[in-house]
Amino acid sequence: MAGIQGSVGIIHTELVSETSYSLSVIGWIGSLMIGLCTMSCIGMNLISFSSIMILRGYFLKMLPLAYGMCLAGVGVGMVSFPPFYVYLHVTFGLQGSFLIVSAICMNSVVFSGLTVPTRTQSQKKSMEKGLSLADLFDFSLFKSYTFVMFVTGHLIFNIAYAVPFTYLPIKGEETGFSEQSSALFITVLGAGSSVGRILFGWMSGKFPLIRKKAFLVVMVLSTLSLLPVSFTSSYSLIMVCSTIFGACAGIIHTEIPSFLIGLIGIDNLPNGLSVAYLQQGIGSLVGIPIAEAVCRRVGDNSAFVFTTVVCALVLVLFTLSLYLPERKPETPKVPHILPEVPKPEVFVVTMAETGPTAA
Known part of the structure; x- marks a missing residue:
């Protein structure tokens, strides 16, 4: 600051x-x-981080669905708030619009007061003894190579995720569509994100055994969804591709906390999720400059090819992190505690020694 x-x-x-x-x-x-x-x-x-932390205290089996419903508001905001902002600006002016939007954001304080605090035994013990720097930043998580691959894939995916928000409207205007028509690409992307988050969250809670495979299928769809945009001028096809990518990207962002719980445990979720959110901000920051540099060097149509290649790399990292076995520490050898007992002497008696004497 x-x-x-x-x-x-x-x-x-x-x-x-x-x-x-x-x-x-x-x-x-x-x-x-x-x-x-x-x-x-x-x-x-x-707000996003606190909401996810609150949900883990209320849900267990249906936690993916709860995450999907919680984060679905991102897509709803993409769809509904742009025309709402235009209405506020026309009706109340710039300062009035900021005042109304800030009042809407203040409702989060009201909703946070409705939650009942729930604390586990480990949280109660940590509150009694206080928090140290090691509790806030647990760098031992990076000793797990599966965790490192997973968060690296999440970072790279956010680099690709930032590209369509800039280049989809540019693609529409270059193709000959109006500015309002090109802006609808972002609208349908947000709508697909909301629907995808809720549906996949319900499916993850209902069928947990196929969640990993379904997640990788979604990752494949996100990899291939924007590739046709580079080679088409069809408005309807670009709309379909934008919707599919939005749904897949929303699912991927929603499932990050659930898979982090499986990799590092629910007690380490705050540390792992803080790393994931930090990478989300870094990816959004550097994604557009990297894509712009690629477009200047290769060509204008390479932005969506760049997104496809980056998502393919993310698919490989996610697959390895979810299916490679984690190395378990070797079991230490327990030394002998009891002293060795000497073996008893055994005497063998034959029948000739015990039988009657010969005549």
Whole structure:
């Protein structure tokens, strides 16, 4: 936060010297940068992380479905909030829109008050003795090669996940569609994400034995879904591809906590999930610059091919992490505790020695 505020202060100074805008206008722009780009993103991730942690105390068998329903709001927001923002901006202006949206976000405080706190025995003990730095950042998780491969795959997938949000509207406008029609690609992507999260969450809770295989099938679909977009100009086909990718991406993001529980245990979920969310932010940050560099070097149609190649690499990493056996520590040899007992002497008596004497 301090580094970002310092950077904003430097930008303020540069804007004062290079532009004719007043200090109040430039200060308002700086407040927008801090409020929208920094604090809102931190708050959003805190809400998502806390929601997942709360759900694990209430559900066990139907935990995947609970995660799907909890995170399905991301896709619903993609579909419903863009026209809602337009309506607010036209009706109440910019400042009124920000005020109403902030009031909507404050409802999370009300809903959080409705949850009853549940604590396990390990959580109660940790609260009694306090938390140390090792409890907050458990670096021993990286000793597991399956965990390392899984979170690496999650990082790479987020690099690919950021690409369609920028290049699908660009593809639509380059093909000849209007700006409003091209924006519908993101809308159907969000709709597919909501539906996919809930349906796959229900299926994971209902049929847990096929969850891994179904997850890998979804990963294959996400790999191939955007490849036709590079070679087509059909509006309906691009819509279908966007919907399939949105559904698959929503499923993958929703199932991350469930598979982390299987890899590292439910007690280590906060540490593992913090790593996953950190990678999600890093992937979203560097995904677009990497795709832009690839497009400039190879060609304009290579953005979706880049997404396909990256998702294929993620498929390999996820498959290895979910099916490779984890190395178990060797059982230590237990030394002999009891002293050795000497063997008893055995005497063999033959029949000739015990029978009657010969005549």
